[in-house]
Amino acid sequence: MATLRRLIACLGGTILLHNAHGAASAPPDRIAMPQARFATGDDPRRAQPDFDDSGWATVDTSRNYEKQGFDGHDGYSWYRIHVTIPSSLKAGSDWPQRLRVYLSAIDDADEAWLNGVPIGKTGRMPEDPGGFDGRWQAVRDYQADLSKVPVHWDRDNVIAIRVYDGVGGGGFHRDVPSISMPNRADGLRFGPERARFDFRPDGKVAVSLDVANDIPTRQRGQLVMEVFDPRSGKTLQRQAGALALAAGQSRTLRWTVPTGPGVEARLRFVDALSGRGIASRLPLPYLLTPADGAAPAIHGAGVLGARPGTPLAHRVPATGKAPLRFSAANLPAGLTLDAATGVISGTVPAAGSYPVTLRVENAAGAASRVWTVEAGDKLALTPPMGWNSWNAFGVNVSDAQVRATARILVESGLAAKGWSSVNIDDGWQAAARANDGELAGNERFPDMAALGGYLHGLGLRFGIYSSPGPATCGKYLGAYRHEAQDAATYARWGVDFLKYDLCSYHDMIAKTPTRAAHMLPYQIMGEALKAQPRGIVYSLCQYGEQQVWEWGADVGGQAWRMTGDILDTWASVLETGFSAAPYTQYVAPGRWNDPDMLVVGHVGWGDPKPSRLTPDEQYSHISLWSMLAAPLLLGNDLTKLDAFTLNLLTNAEVLAINQDTLGRAASRVRDADDWQIWVKPLADGGKAIGIFNMGDRFRRLRVDPALYAKGQSGLPYQARDAWRQRALPGAGGAIDVELPAHGVMLLTVR
Structure with missing residues (x-):
């Protein structure tokens, strides 16, 4: 272990070991690339190293090009980075067959060349099969095989990056890109995304960790696992052993370890040949929510806002040992309750307040609760709760995924705690409208009305997505100049919730817009929705511009985004959630500030992986959103629902804080x-x-x-x-x- 010479510097869940006394300065074996030459437009010749880019602009590679004189540009653009790669890099590596080209994060899709040879691609371009798919949050960590890619040592090299931006900020937007040479140990993968956890009755957690060797040579060394408790400052458990993996081989390691708030497993591998190593920190999940008892209990909001004379489908959220039997006293005429499923359906009565006594029974007992139907003009009297497809599937969402998610909501017990909406985000729209202007689903959504009927049959609500502009953020059809027609289509399909995303309409607003200009497109759709024979909750997504919390309700909205998109990092939770403090006084029943969706479980915007938030941060994330009376919209892939995430999302007392009928934010x-x-x-x-x-x-x-x-x-x-x-x-x-x-x-x- 005395040979470990590198300070911990985290990247993607795996940590490189560097000299133990330093702090945050870049290691000498990494070449930073803080600037690039940049031009808009598209030309395949730009990938070649001898292309003349002398007339291009020079931009920073740690922030969007919009912030550097190219405001409003969407579509294709290119970066070209000229970099001298010193031959001394080879001397500092024990595996000089690869060159690591770290391009940070790029908004939205990219493909990269080194000296004219392709080295990596993330996302899909509009011309690719399947169409555009942006991966703006993904890290571009490309590896160039030096047996195939020419490198001009100690001379000029050119990294060319072709970028397509759908809407909003484009290009580089995170930390500075760099070049380095990986070591053998860097090819060993054992970060948090490769771990699985099973919880034991004694409070310990069984950890299964998949360790993989991604380099074409054998790995041999020692792996040490230590469980550290920050409360006591002590190591609770330590295990060490030899680890050998052939090229491309993987192996599952298993430990049973103590866990609790802040407790983490610290893993360290040291290569036997070079003495170099890597490390990873594995935050250990722990369960706080007690298991539900056998006796019945009724959960969820105590009130429902609905428009008179419109269709209603509502699942009574209840737990208890199956089978459960549901009944209701004073249920208004026009509504019926399925005694076996607890689904209330029918037509909302005339305007008025209708207190209903719900009762649930099973062999272990009975529970009752007053639930009030408020028939009138107000919808979403408590914050919407449900699931949205974006953070899991991006624009690749399908009818089959939506139906599978709906079944999991019911079968997992999430719906029994009030998670009741299934919202399809961007990517469902057909490529073109019909001759009469009608909008339909694409090949992944062959029958939207049938999908809505399926969701309503489960007692769930059906949500959909569009934009006031000609195109959505994913370059699908928007509602521009078809607002009334699309609203009527949504109503026919049985839609209960519309997320309306600014997207391409942003380019139609003046660079110094007035509040009226921002309000106009949302007012048009708000009036179109109100004219429908169906109550459709209206969620505005325009990122808090022009203080939307002051006027969102005036255009018919019930919820409005406050910030840019959330990421699964603590910094993003700070930016989207904790920054809401100055605006909480605007929250009231039917008027909800929205700090964006939840980033727990498996998220990834088309490539779901475990959230990068620690378990402690996930408890804080859910707690804060509940305190803010914010919409609770899951963004995770529920087909990968794990025991920790399910426990996190099914705490009735925490959710009751969010769904409290007073409707006030903290x-x-x-x-x-x-x-x-x-x-x-x-x-x-x-x-x-x-x-x-x-x-x-x-x-x-x-x-x-x-x-x-x-x-x-x-x-x-x-x-x-x-x-x-x-x-x-x-x-x-x-x-x-x-x-x-x-x-x-x-x-x-x-």
Whole structure:
């Protein structure tokens, strides 16, 4: 182990080991490429090294070209990076057969050449089979085989990158690209995305880790696994052993280890020949939500807003040992309840308030609850809950995937906790309209009305996506100049929810737009939806421009995005969720600030992988969105639903905070010393309190919940830990909160 010489520098879940005293400076064996030559348009000759790019603009490679004088450009463009590659790189590598060309992240799709030879491609270009598919969030980490790709050592080399941007920001947008030579150990893959977890009754977790050798030579060395607890600062478990893998071989390693908040497995492999190594940190998931009991329980919102005289399909969310038997007292005329499935269907009654007593029975007991149908002009009286296809499948979504997801929502128990909408994002539209202007689904969606009927038969809601512009963000047909026609089509298909994304309409607005210009396209569609014989929840997606939270309801919206798209990183959660603090006063029933979809489980915008958020960060993510009274829209691939994610998403007490009928968002009452405290008023007079550790280490804080719940320290209170669903001991006084980095304690106090 004395030969480990490299400081931990994380990339994609795997960590390179560097000299142990340094900090964040770039290693000397990596050539940074902070600038490139850039031009819009398309010409295949630009891939060749002798192409004359002397007249091109020079741009930074760590930010979009829109921010560097090319505002509003969508479509094709090229970068050309001239770089001298020193021969000394070879001396620092124990495997000089490959050159690593790290191109960071590119918006949206790209293909790259080194000295005229292709070295990598991410996403699909419009001319490719299947059409355009952007992968703006994906890391471009290309490997050039030096037996096939010429490199001019100590002389000029040209990396040419062809880019296609669908809409919005384009080109490079993350960290600086670089060139380096990988070592043998870099070909060993054992990051978090290769792990699976099974939870044991004793609280431990069984870890299965797939280790793969991706280089064409044998790997041999030692692998060490240590379980570290940041609370105690101690190593809880250590195992070491020899590891040998032939070229291309993989092997599954298994351990049973303790887990808990902040606990992680630290893995380290050292190559036997060179002494060089790599390391990976594997955050260990842990379960907080107690299992549901055998006795029945009814969950979800206590109120439903619906338009009089319109169709309704609603699944009563309930748990308990099957079979369950459902009944309802005072169900309005025109609505019926299926006693076996709990699906209420029919026609919404005349305007008025209709309290219904729902009852669920099984062999273990019975439960009842008042559920009120508010028939009137207001929809989405509690934040929408469901699933959206974008973060999992991107533009490649299909009817089969949507139906499979709907079945999983029901069969997994997610629908039994209120996850009730299935929303198709971009990529469902046909390539062209019919002669009469009618819009249809493409070959992946042969019968949209039948799909809507299938979802309604399960008691789920049907959501769809479009744009006010001529094209969507994925370059599919938008609703421009067909708004009323498309709204009528949605209604015929049985659509219950529309996400309306600015996309190409952004290019139709002046560079210094007025608020009225932003409102206009959303008002047109809002009026078209209101004219339909169906209640369709209207979600505006224009990224918070012109303070949409101030006018979204005026154009008929029930929810509106506040920021750009979320990523599965803590920095993105900070940017999209915690940044909402100044605007929470605008939230009310039917008026929801939307910080974007949830990034838990397997996400990847067409290539789903486990979320890069740690388990602690995922608990904070769900907690904050619940406190914000934000729409809860899953973005994960439910066919890969794991036990941790299911446990995370089925906590009835946490979800009740989000679905509370008062419809108020939390206010941030403390933001100091890397601690944030948020307080949300509840309909029964209680308060929900979220305590977040924003720091990067396990820390303790003394808090008196009465100060935040009752306005004065020292008063008596009753508090529950919502995640663990248990009462805190005592009836008052300060408590000591211990939280891991980016962790949360979520309380309800009365």
